[in-house]
Amino acid sequence: MTNDSYEIWHKAFERSTLRDSTFATMSGIELNPVYGPHDGEFPGLFPYTRGPHASMYRSKLWTMRMFAGFGLATDTNERFKEIIRSGGDGLSTAFDMPTLLGLDSDDVMALGEVGRCGVAIDSLADMTDLYAGIDLSRTTTSMTINSPAAVIFAMFIAQAEASGVPRARLGGTLQNDILKEYQAQKEFVFPPRPSMRLVRDTMAFTASQMPKWNSISVSGYHIREAGSTAVEELAFTLANGFAYVELARGAGLEPDEVAPRLSFFFNAHIDFFEEIAKYRAARQLWATWMRDHYGATNPKSHQLRFHTQTAGVSLTATQPEVNIVRTAIEALAGVLGGTQSLHTNSMDEALALPTEKAARIALRTQQVLAYETGVANVADPLGGSDFVESLTTEMARQAEEIFAEVLAMGEGSMLEGVINGIESNYFQGKIADSAYVLERSFNKGLRVVVGANRFLEGNEDTDLETLLITQSDERKQVERLAEVRRSRDDGAVRRSLKRLATEAADPEVNLMPALIDAAANYVTVGETMATLAGSFGRYVESVSI
Amino acid sequence: MTIRVLVAKVGLDGHDRGIKVVARTLRDAGMEVVYTGLFQTPETVAVAAIQEDVDVVGLSMLSGAHLTLVPLVVQALRARGSDIPVVVGGIVPPSDVAVLMAAGVAGVLGPGASGDSVISTITQAATTG
Numbered sequence: 001m002t003n004d005s006y007e008i009w010h011k012a013f014e015r016s017t018l019r020d021s022t023f024a025t026m027s028g029i030e031l032n033p034v035y036g037p038h039d040g041e042f043p044g045l046f047p048y049t050r051g052p053h054a055s056m057y058r059s060k061l062w063t064m065r066m067f068a069g070f071g072l073a074t075d076t077n078e079r080f081k082e083i084i085r086s087g088g089d090g091l092s093t094a095f096d097m098p099t100l101l102g103l104d105s106d107d108v109m110a111l112g113e114v115g116r117c118g119v120a121i122d123s124l125a126d127m128t129d130l131y132a133g134i135d136l137s138r139t140t141t142s143m144t145i146n147s148p149a150a151v152i153f154a155m156f157i158a159q160a161e162a163s164g165v166p167r168a169r170l171g172g173t174l175q176n177d178i179l180k181e182y183q184a185q186k187e188f189v190f191p192p193r194p195s196m197r198l199v200r201d202t203m204a205f206t207a208s209q210m211p212k213w214n215s216i217s218v219s220g221y222h223i224r225e226a227g228s229t230a231v232e233e234l235a236f237t238l239a240n241g242f243a244y245v246e247l248a249r250g251a252g253l254e255p256d257e258v259a260p261r262l263s264f265f266f267n268a269h270i271d272f273f274e275e276i277a278k279y280r281a282a283r284q285l286w287a288t289w290m291r292d293h294y295g296a297t298n299p300k301s302h303q304l305r306f307h308t309q310t311a312g313v314s315l316t317a318t319q320p321e322v323n324i325v326r327t328a329i330e331a332l333a334g335v336l337g338g339t340q341s342l343h344t345n346s347m348d349e350a351l352a353l354p355t356e357k358a359a360r361i362a363l364r365t366q367q368v369l370a371y372e373t374g375v376a377n378v379a380d381p382l383g384g385s386d387f388v389e390s391l392t393t394e395m396a397r398q399a400e401e402i403f404a405e406v407l408a409m410g411e412g413s414m415l416e417g418v419i420n421g422i423e424s425n426y427f428q429g430k431i432a433d434s435a436y437v438l439e440r441s442f443n444k445g446l447r448v449v450v451g452a453n454r455f456l457e458g459n460e461d462t463d464l465e466t467l468l469i470t471q472s473d474e475r476k477q478v479e480r481l482a483e484v485r486r487s488r489d490d491g492a493v494r495r496s497l498k499r500l501a502t503e504a505a506d507p508e509v510n511l512m513p514a515l516i517d518a519a520a521n522y523v524t525v526g527e528t529m530a531t532l533a534g535s536f537g538r539y540v541e542s543v544s545i
Numbered sequence: 546m547t548i549r550v551l552v553a554k555v556g557l558d559g560h561d562r563g564i565k566v567v568a569r570t571l572r573d574a575g576m577e578v579v580y581t582g583l584f585q586t587p588e589t590v591a592v593a594a595i596q597e598d599v600d601v602v603g604l605s606m607l608s609g610a611h612l613t614l615v616p617l618v619v620q621a622l623r624a625r626g627s628d629i630p631v632v633v634g635g636i637v638p639p640s641d642v643a644v645l646m647a648a649g650v651a652g653v654l655g656p657g658a659s660g661d662s663v664i665s666t667i668t669q670a671a672t673t674g
Contacts, residue, residue, distance in 0.1 A: 097557035097608050109586070112613025113557050186559025186583055227562045313562075317636075317656040350656045351638045352609065432565045439566045443660040452657040462639040471613070543582035545568040 009034070009042035012054035019058060023377045031377045033058055036384035043338075043379040047287035049280050049392065050380035051338040052303035057376035062334075063341035064366045065142060065307065069094030069118035070353050071473045072480070073129035076119040080134060082356060088363055090341060092142040093130070094118035095152070100187045102148040102529030105477045114474040117353070118144075121152065122481045123524045127159040137165045141172040142217070142307070147189040149176040150198040151528045154515035162520070171212035173263055173307075176202055177219045179240040179418055183427035184226035186541070189529060192419050194536035197507055199244065200251045205512040207248075207257050214263045216244055217307065223427075224267035225313050227435020230278050231395055233267060235402035236427055238285055239418055242403075245294055246415035255294040259301035263340075268330040269311040275330070276382060277391035279306065279337030285396050289403075308334035309343040315350040318459040319451035323347040328365045335375055336382055342366055352466040425544055432545070481524070488522040496521045497531050504535040548671045549599040553581040553590045555606075555614045563635060564605035570660045571603075571667060587614060591621035594629050600671035601651075606635035616648035623649070630670040634658065 013033055024030050033055060034043055041047070044054030053059065066088045068079045080091050096118040098110035104122050105114045114120045121127060131141070145152045153174050157167050178195040181188045188195070199216065206215040220237030228236065241262060248258040264282065268275050286304035290296040310330035315323045324347050331344050344362040346354030354362070370376055382388040403414075409426065410417025421427050441447045448454045496518040503509040518528055552568050554561060561583065572578045579597050581590060594602045602622070604615060611633060619631050630651035637645070642653045651670040654663055 097610075101557050103557070109557060109584070111556075112610035113608055116609035117558075117607075181559075186561055187557075188559075225562070226560075227566075315656075350636065352636070432562075432569075435562050435566055436569050439570070439660065449657070453659065466638045466640070541582060543580055545565055545572070545578065545580050 005042055005045060009045055009054055012044050016053070016055035016059045018055065019060065021058075021377075023058060025374065034379040034383075035381070040384060046291070046299070046302060047284045048303050049284040050383045052283065052305055052340075056338060056379035057335075058379070061370050061376055062339050063090040063140075064088050064363060064370075065090035065092045065341040065343055066359065066363055067092040067094050067144065067309070067343045068359070069096070070467070071115040071119065072477055073119055073121065073126040075115075075473075077130055077132055077134075079356070079359075080131075083359075083363070084134070084139065086360060086363055087367065090140050090142065091134070092343065093144060095143075095145050096120045097187075099152070099525060100145065100147065102151065102189050102525055104524050104526030105474070105481050107526055112474070114477050120473075120477045121155070121525065122477070123484045123522050124155055124158055124162075124519050125480070125484050125522065127155045127519075128162070131159065131163075136160050136163070137169045142175070143172070144175045146175055146178050146181050146185070147187060147195065148525055148529055149174050149178075150202050150511060150515055151519070151525055153202060154512060155519040155525075158516055158519040167210050169212070170210060173214035173217050174202065175219060175265070176216045177240065177265075179243060179422070180219050180222050180237070182422040182539075182541075183223060183236060184228070184431055185222040188539045188541075190533065190536040191539045192422055194532075196247055196419075198511065200247055201510045201512050203244070203248050203258050203261075204251060204253060204510055206261060207253055213261065215258070215261050217263050217265045218244065219265040221265050221267045221309055223431065224269060225311070226431050227438065228431045229434050230269065230271070230274050231398045232402070232430060232434060234278050234282055234285075234395060235399035237264065237266070238282060238289070238399065239403060239406045239414055241286065242289060242293070242414040243418040245290075246413060249294075250415070255290060255296040256298040256301050259290055259294075259296055260298060264304055264306035266306050266308055266339075267311050268308045268334040268337075270314045270326060270330060272329060272333050273382075273388060273391060274395075275333040276337040277388055277395050279308075279334070279339065280380075280383075280388070280392040281396040281399065282306070283338075284392070285399055305340045307341040307343070308337070308339040310334070310345045312345055312349060315345060315347070316449060316451045317350040318456070319461070320347045320351065320464050322451055323350070324361060324365065327362060328369070331365055331369060332375065335369055336380075338380060348464055348466055351464070355465060355467045425542065428544070484522055484524070492521040493523050493527075496523050497527065500528065500531050501534060504532050547575065547577055548601065548668060549577045549579070549597065550601045550603055550667060550671075551579045551581065551590070551594045551597055551599040552603040552605065553585050553593070554583045555585045555587060555590055555604060555618060556608060556610045557584065558606070558608035558610070559583055560607045561605075563607070564603075567603065567605065567634060567663055570663055574664045576667070587617035587621040590618050591625055591627070594622060595625055595627050599629060601667050602629055602631045603667065604631060604633050606633060606637065609636070611635070611637055612641060612644060615645055615650060619649040630673075632666055632670050634663070
C-alpha cells in the first residue's frame, strides 16, 4: 500500500499540467510538489486530507474571488469590472437585505435597506445591468442568495441566455444553502420543508442541464460568524451537506449525480492552526462519509472543494489598519489548508461596506501570498506535522460526535435530524452558547484582541474614510422598479404568475422552468416570492435568547 | 429596582449574534430582558416597549439602515407619549454617532464594545432617561 500510494500520486502528478513557475526557494533550492512520510497520505488520493488534487497550486492557484455588491446594479457592475481589471478572476455577488428576503425595493419593509448591504435586484432589468459587459462564458460567478436562490438563479439564466450564453456554458455557484439560514444567518422566508423543495429543484435542474454549475455552496461561514466554535462549524456544515445528499436521493438523484456539484464555504478565523486542521478534517470526513455511508463511487463525489472567507467577526472598528494583518494571517490559513477560492475582507468592514481602496488592499493581500511568499509551491506543507495531524484527527473525532447527535435526532436520517434540530433550536442554541462563552473570555481578558481589550493606544484615531451609500440610491431603485412595472407586458406577467402558483401547489413539479419563464417576463423577485408563499407559507422563528 | 430592557432587531437584518450576547450580558448583570425577535418595524418596537413597560430600548443594527430606522423608533415612541430612552449597538461608523445622538438616541455602542460598557451605558440610560 505504502509504495502504491506514492506511485498512484506520482502518476497523477505527472499527468497534471503545471503553472509557468519555478517552484524553488529564493535561494534556488528545488522543491518537491509534496513532502511527508511515504507511508502517509497524498494529495489527490482518498481520503483527500491533504487536498483534492495531486498537484494542488502547482497546477492552478486558488481563485481570488472577491465578494462585492452595493447600491444599484450599475454601481456593482462597475466594481466587478474594477475587480477584473485588478486581476481578480472570479465574481461573487452580495445582494441587499430586501433581495435576500425576497422583497422588492418598494416594499414597506425595505425602507432604508435598499442597496445597503449588497446590490438591489428586483427584476431581469437589474440582473441585465449587473453583468453587462462581463463575459459569463469565461468568468465564473458566485451568487450569495438563499431563500430566493431559485428565483435569482432563474433570473440569472434568463439574462445570460438573452445575452447569447446558453445555460450549459454557465459556470459558477449558487449559495442556495437554506439550512444554515435557519441555524445562523436568519434570512429565511418559507418554512424548512418547502424551502428544501426549491433546493431539490435547483439540484435536479443543474444536474440535468448545467454541468458546470455548483448547485449549493454548503456554508459554514455564517455558522461561525454567528458564534459557533470551529468544531461546530465543521460538523454542522458537513451534516447539512449530508442532508442535501439525502434530499437529492429522495428525489431519485444518486449521490454520484449531485455530490460532484456541491461545494463548501468555510470561515478562516484567527486561530491559525485550528483553521488549517479544520479544512483537512473536513476533506477527510466528507470523503469517508460519502463513500461509506452514501455509497458514492465517483472520486469527485469524495473530493471536498471549498471557498474560504476571512473572519468578519475578527475585525475591529478601532485601529482598523491592523485588520489588514489579521486578514493576511487568516488568508494564509485558508491557503495552507488548500482552499480552492478565497475572499479577503477589507480593513474597514467593522465600520461599513468597503471602499474601493480597502477592497483593493484585500485583493493585493492574496496576490502577495500567491506570488511573493512561495506558499503555493508545495501541497499541504503542514501535513506530517504531529501537531497539525493530531489536531486534524481530534477535530474529526469531535465532529463525529456531533454527527451522531444529529443522526439520533433524525432517527438515522441526517436530513430529518438537521430539520428537527432546527425546529427544536438545537443548532441555534449551541451557536448562541458558544458565542457567549467567547464573549465572556474577551471581557475577562482571557483572550486578547489588539485594539479592543488591550493595546488601545491609537484607538482615538478615527480618520479612516468609509463608503457612503446615500438615500438617493434607494429612490433611484424604486423609480427604476416603477419603470419596469410600467413597461412590461402585464398579460405575460399574469400568465407567468398563474403558472407558478399552480406548479408550486404540486410538490412533484420542478419549479425551475416556471421561474425562468417568470423572470424572462420581468416578474419581480417580490411578486414571485409572494406567489410561492401562497403555497409554502412563511416561517416565523421561535424567539430565544 | 431591577432595570427592564427591550432588545430589538428592526428591519431586515438577521444577524442576531450581537443582540443575543448583549441580552445574556444584561440578564447576567441582573436586568430583566425582553427580546422581540427578528424583522421588527419601528411601530412594533415602540408598542412592545410601552406594553412591557421597559426602562430602556436597545436596538441592534448591522445592515447600514440605522440612520433611517433608528430615528423612526425614537419618533414612534415619542408619538405615543413615551420618553423611554433608546440605545443603539452595532456597525455604526463614527461619523454617524453624532447624527444618531441628534435624533434623540441616548447612547451608541460600536463594534467591540465590552460587556462592562454595554451594562454601564444601559444603566445610565435607564437611570437618567
